[in-house]
Structures are given as structure tokens and as C-alpha cells.
Amino acid sequence: MGDFRVRAAGPDDRERISELLGMSWGGAAVVAHGTVYDALHLPALLAERDGRVVGLLTYTLSPGGLEVVTLDAVPPRGGVGSALLDAGVVVARRAGAARLWLVTTNDNLDALRFYQRRGLRIVSVAPGAVDAARLVKPSIPETGEYGIPLHDELTLELRW
Template sequence: MVCVNENNREMVTSFIKEHWFTTEMVIRGDIIDMTRAEGIITLDEKENISGLITYMIKDSVCEITSLDSLQENRGTGTALIQEMIRLAEDKGCEKIVLVTTNDNINALRFYQKRGFDMVRIYRNALDKSRSLKPEIPLVGENDIPLKHEIEFELLLNQEKE
């Protein structure tokens, strides 16, 4: 695993464009410039990106802004989450949060299996997001209407010395 840095930023930006079709993401009504996000990548045997997790840390909260694994069910996503937990704990974060959409059944399953709890639902949040980013579709994965954002949280165990 390698942290996103100036040497690989261009490759990461290309990866984001290829998989998200844009470098901007809307989360809870805020536009996030993914070209500036901190992150961690995994590389395949040809030195191409095989996984990416991006995040922001504010105060004592680490927010995951994206997670992509090109080969599902091979442990890449889990390894990135485990590294994110380690990094967040090292930086003194109390929790990790993330937002996904109601249509993303794979993400809902993935995060819950790794200890994340659903803590909030932002009903009809995608209406506001579409006003900022009109290309967000009305229908998402599995032909599910794309309407709500769901917030997950993982509380971190901070050992006191």
C-alpha cells in the first residue's frame, strides 16, 4: 500500500475519472474535489492501481470519501479499510465516518460486516446533490431509485496511556 502523494497523484486522478466519471463528489450537500483528497492505493503486479481509499480528517473525525476495489472478494477493500483504521488511530481520530447512497447494496453489506454502524439517513439528500451536480442519475445500482444518503460510523478504540 502506498499513500497518495505528488509522485502518483496524476495516476490517482486518472483512476478517479475513469471510475467516477468526474473528479467532484457531493457528500451531504458539499462538493469534494477528489483531486486534492488524501488517500491510500494498492497496486497490482503491473504497478496499476487496484484499489483506492480517499479520506479527509477534520478535528478528531476521519471521513472516508471513496473506496474502490477493482477485484472484489479478494481482500483489497478490507485491507484498505484496515489501513485506514490504523492511520486514523495514529492521527488521534475518535471515529471514522462515511456516506453512501441507498442503492449501493454492496457497500451497505461491506461496511456493516466490518463493524460500521448506520447512524443517520439523509432523506432525499440526492435532490440537493443534483442541484450541485446535475449528472447524478435518478436511478442507481440494481434499478433502485437514487434518493437518500446513509451515514456509517466506526468508533475507534483509543487506548489511554
């Protein structure tokens, strides 16, 4: 299932990125650790198969490292997410960053499994952070995956 390629997104990809963000995130607005991101205007990596977008990683790059803001693979479990994460590590290292990091939510057990299997470690938990984010983005549900009440953010990182 590795018949896809990963590349940096360009201006011509904006419509396709917008569609994927709408499907996965309910729009381009992403709220994490008290920050509101417009993921449509962030640097991005795309995975494509036969001219179709099958994965997207949006990020920010700062002296603190490369923060993965969104990561989506359609469909999941086909190697796309791993390839995008690997490409993010390459971008981070080329920029001289010492880590790749991200925030996920307490209900996102599949993501926690995925990231930890790829070497990321939980470095902090922010109790109530999702409750606070819901004030900014009311479309964030009260209950997340597997019927788990959605309240907290977990930060994971990969250092090298």
C-alpha cells in the same frame, strides 16, 4: 489475492488517481452531505499490484474523525477494499481520531453489506440528500444500482 500493498499516495500518483476517479466517479468531484470534494486533491491511500493501482481510498481528517470520501477496489471482492479500510483506521487512530465514517447512497446495497460486515453502523439517514446533490452534480443518475431510485444518503461509522 492479497498480493498487493497499501501505501500513502504521493504527488507522483495524481494521474493514476485521476484515471480511477474518472472510471468510478465520473471525475474528481464528489458530493456528499452537502459538501463538494475534489477527491483528486484529498489525502489518499493506494493499493498496488504489480505496479498497477488496484484500489484507492480518499479521505479527510478533522476533529470529527476520518471521513472516507471515496473507496474503490478494482476488481472488487479481492480483499483490496478491506485492506484500504483497515489502513484508514490506522491513519485515523494515529491522528487521535475517535471514528472513521463515510456516506453512501440508499441504492448501494453492496457497499452497505461490505461496511456493516466490517463493523460500521448506520448512524443517520438524510432523505433527499442525493436529490440535492444532483443539483450540484447533474451527472448523478436518477436510478442507482439494482434499479433502485437514488434519493437518500446514509452515514455509517466505526468508533473505537
